[in-house]
Amino acid sequence: MSRSSRELLVEIRSNVRRGAPSNIRVTRWAREAAGAKGRNAELALRIVGAAEGRRLNLLWRGRDYPTNVLSFPAPSGTRGGRAHRVLGDIVICAPIVAREARQQDKRLDHHWAHLVVHGVLHLLGHDHERELDAERMERRERRVLAEFGIPDPYRISSSVSES
Numbered sequence: 001m002s003r004s005s006r007e008l009l010v011e012i013r014s015n016v017r018r019g020a021p022s023n024i025r026v027t028r029w030a031r032e033a034a035g036a037k038g039r040n041a042e043l044a045l046r047i048v049g050a051a052e053g054r055r056l057n058l059l060w061r062g063r064d065y066p067t068n069v070l071s072f073p074a075p076s077g078t079r080g081g082r083a084h085r086v087l088g089d090i091v092i093c094a095p096i097v098a099r100e101a102r103q104q105d106k107r108l109d110h111h112w113a114h115l116v117v118h119g120v121l122h123l124l125g126h127d128h129e130r131e132l133d134a135e136r137m138e139r140r141e142r143r144v145l146a147e148f149g150i151p152d153p154y155r156i157s158s159s160v161s162e163s
Helices: 023-038 050-061 094-103 108-123 131-146
Strands: 009-014 041-048 069-073 085-093
Touching (some): 009 023, 023 041, 041 050, 050 085, 050 094, 069 108, 094 108, 108 131
Parallel strands (some): 009 041
Antiparallel strands (some): 069 085
């Protein structure tokens, strides 16, 4: 079996024309986040605008506003094309990512990377509902992002004012 057939397969769809990173970068971030759990697996990532992000957040979470990232883990044992294990779907709202990056004084590509990694980790079962789980997930995020030279996304910039 070739190396490429074992790597995480990332299907990316976008209805956003500007501001999203290349499919190559998104795939690299997702593969690094999934690590060995991404072998022989696939996920779908959709990049949306604010209206669709709001609609999906309302439908699935009951919250009437767009959010940065939504993750939908697949039921265990779900198979996709080429007999890959399906991890699930991720939806990222491009205008929210851009707004947050500006507000948090972060590079846009760094924030995109963080949210892709965050979404993939949710598909793998990580969550941040309890403090211990949040710390574990954040450690993993920091480790993955450091592989790309991206600084700690949870470090608050001194130029960002508290609200």
